[in-house]
Amino acid sequence: MTALAKIVHTNPEIEAEPDLTDGFHLVIDALKLNGIETIYGVPGIPITDLGRMAQAEGMRVISFRHEQHAGNAAAIAGFLTKKPGICLTVSAPGFLNGLTALANATTNCFPMILISGSSEREIVDLQQGDYEEMDQLAIAKPLCKAAFRVLHAADIGIGVARAIRAACSGRPGGVYLDLPAKLFSQVMDAEAGRNSLVKVIDPAPAQRPAPEAIARALEVLKSARRPLIVLGKGAAYAQADDAIRALVETSGIPYVPMSMAKGLLPDTHPLSAGAARSTALKDSDVVLLIGARLNWLLSHGKGKSWGEPGSTKFIQIDIEPREMDSNVEIVAPVVGDIGSCVQALLDGMGQGWQQAPSDWIETLKAKRDANIAKMAPKLMSNASPMTFHAALGALRTIVKERPDAILVNEGANTLDLARGIIDMYQPRKRLDVGTWGIMGIGMGFAVAAAVETGKPVLCVEGDSAFGFSGMEVETICRYGLPVCIVVFNNNGIYRGTDTDPTGRDPATTVFVPDSRYDRMMEAFGGTGYHVTNPDELTRAVNEAMNSGRPALINAVIDPAAGSESGNIGSLNPQSGIKKKK
Ligand code: ADP
Ligand code: TZD
Ligand code: MG
Numbered sequence: 341m342t343a344l345a346k347i348v349h350t351n352p353e354i355e356a357e358p359d360l361t362d363g364f365h366l367v368i369d370a371l372k373l374n375g376i377e378t379i380y381g382v383p384g385i386p387i388t389d390l391g392r393m394a395q396a397e398g399m400r401v402i403s404f405r406h407e408q409h410a411g412n413a414a415a416i417a418g419f420l421t422k423k424p425g426i427c428l429t430v431s432a433p434g435f436l437n438g439l440t441a442l443a444n445a446t447t448n449c450f451p452m453i454l455i456s457g458s459s460e461r462e463i464v465d466l467q468q469g470d471y472e473e474m475d476q477l478a479i480a481k482p483l484c485k486a487a488f489r490v491l492h493a494a495d496i497g498i499g500v501a502r503a504i505r506a507a508c509s510g511r512p513g514g515v516y517l518d519l520p521a522k523l524f525s526q527v528m529d530a531e532a533g534r535n536s537l538v539k540v541i542d543p544a545p546a547q548r549p550a551p552e553a554i555a556r557a558l559e560v561l562k563s564a565r566r567p568l569i570v571l572g573k574g575a576a577y578a579q580a581d582d583a584i585r586a587l588v589e590t591s592g593i594p595y596v597p598m599s600m601a602k603g604l605l606p607d608t609h610p611l612s613a614g615a616a617r618s619t620a621l622k623d624s625d626v627v628l629l630i631g632a633r634l635n636w637l638l639s640h641g642k643g644k645s646w647g648e649p650g651s652t653k654f655i656q657i658d659i660e661p662r663e664m665d666s667n668v669e670i671v672a673p674v675v676g677d678i679g680s681c682v683q684a685l686l687d688g689m690g691q692g693w694q695q696a697p698s699d700w701i702e703t704l705k706a707k708r709d710a711n712i713a714k715m716a717p718k719l720m721s722n723a724s725p726m727t728f729h730a731a732l733g734a735l736r737t738i739v740k741e742r743p744d745a746i747l748v749n750e751g752a753n754t755l756d757l758a759r760g761i762i763d764m765y766q767p768r769k770r771l772d773v774g775t776w777g778i779m780g781i782g783m784g785f786a787v788a789a790a791v792e793t794g795k796p797v798l799c800v801e802g803d804s805a806f807g808f809s810g811m812e813v814e815t816i817c818r819y820g821l822p823v824c825i826v827v828f829n830n831n832g833i834y835r836g837t838d839t840d841p842t843g844r845d846p847a848t849t850v851f852v853p854d855s856r857y858d859r860m861m862e863a864f865g866g867t868g869y870h871v872t873n874p875d876e877l878t879r880a881v882n883e884a885m886n887s888g889r890p891a892l893i894n895a896v897i898d899p900a901a902g903s904e905s906g907n908i909g910s911l912n913p914q915s916g917i918k919k920k921k
Contacts, residue, residue: 353527361533363493363524368394370500380410381428386457386521405811411441412784417792418451424507425452431472443483446514448774451507455517477518485513493526501538508543511660549676554684557655557672564626566700567593573600574631580679581767587682592695603764616707622647629656634667641668657681724873725898732761734874746789750782751802752906754828780808790821799825804833816890817864824884825892827857836899861892869893
């Protein structure tokens, strides 16, 4: 037996008998057979050896400091690759820590599989108080797309296959796979084990739209005087980049990208109406939604953002039939995968399709140019402390010069303003808080972006947002990843200027003033920078990104510059009690 085999075969029965395999090896073999090469997780009973063995068998196993971040890494790996990202955790508390990421992945339609070890079924079900006892399967079920438990080693192949298919097919989402401790040590004949594995054939089969649906959609489009395309993150996920670009350019229809669809076509494209978003939504008469839901981020397709009631007709391309009419009537539902649907529309347009009316294009272009011109001077100030605009103006130039870098972005003002100011040039380069507006995705997304793509990562983080996953800077340093984090340090949530009216405690929204987040990075061997104006910021980011090494830049932002909740302050409930004069 080789030295390596000695380390990985911790099961004495297998060591003695090479014709046997066990649960540990079957899980690893099933994942590898399906092209899954990376596991994100946190070790502990009963999955420590699973991680060790997976690493010894050539898989990449990235260990985090907290399962939520490992889960976020797995989720975004799924978004970037269309293969389910794997998160591996221990029982009860580790499982629960991973569950937020699983639910968030499901909400955002990212394929991931949360694999958690679990305690003895016999003891859990009688509630006799096992180590980390919890009925994990029951808890996971309502929070994900599908949940499975495997009790016999011979079923591992099927269990993993079902999990992969459930995560990737149709509308992608999160899947929970429960693996009780006892399963890992179960032994079976090696050949029978091999034969029990399933390589999932065509995990996300093409779903071609009905020809009638395409004809109906084209009829509606043809009648439009002010048509608009809205690209959502489903369009980014679908990796149908060339077809989508061809659709926009052939139809001549202006488009608005949702946050994570930015860069699908460059934000500088002549048909981009991103900088004229309000006008585009309000004044359009026909809207083609491609992989974007009419949820709160699009004002549910109604209300004043959409002009006069009934003035907008919606065509929707989505793989999930039940998405249609979820908020308003969809006059032309096109159910299928985005690649097939967009191609079918293009084929239907053929040669000689009448491009969108030029007065509409000109209106949007004028609005867009005016908005950009209005913004320009704000981006150029070199004052100290920096405004959000000035700091983002510097980062905007850096992203323009480094279009293949991946931008991870979270916060409130730091998020909303960066989304508007930083142009993206390539698909799937902008990763952010998604459908829930969840804080804490930053470091998990950054790790997976670097691991999965090998590209440099720039994280633009509010100081509050960063705090949710900040301990993972150690993970970034441990794996030596090319991640440059810029913390927009305005001393708090939205602003750093609030006070407790009683004078007793710090206000609920503020942090220790003038904190030095850069020193957290230095603590683990990365490079820290402390910058107070845009020139320093530019120099630091360029130096950090050229080095390809972990770096954190503490960027001092004017504590008074931000607004409550960034762009979505109107969602804050107002007290029903009038203040006494
Ligand atoms: P955004 O937040 O960018 O507006 P959403 O997450 O609301 O985007 O919408 C994404 C939509 O894309 C979901 O309704 C999902 O069902 C759909 N979707 C995801 N992948 C595909 C695909 N390959 N083909 C068609 N629709 C898809
Ligand atoms: N918890 C979670 C998991 N998600 C959330 N969205 C929030 C809390 C509430 N929240 C926001 O919506 S933004 C935000 C919180 C706490 C932080 C904003 O502060 P910041 O950004 O420092 O990150 P700015 O630049 O100061 O606005
Ligand atoms: Mg802040």
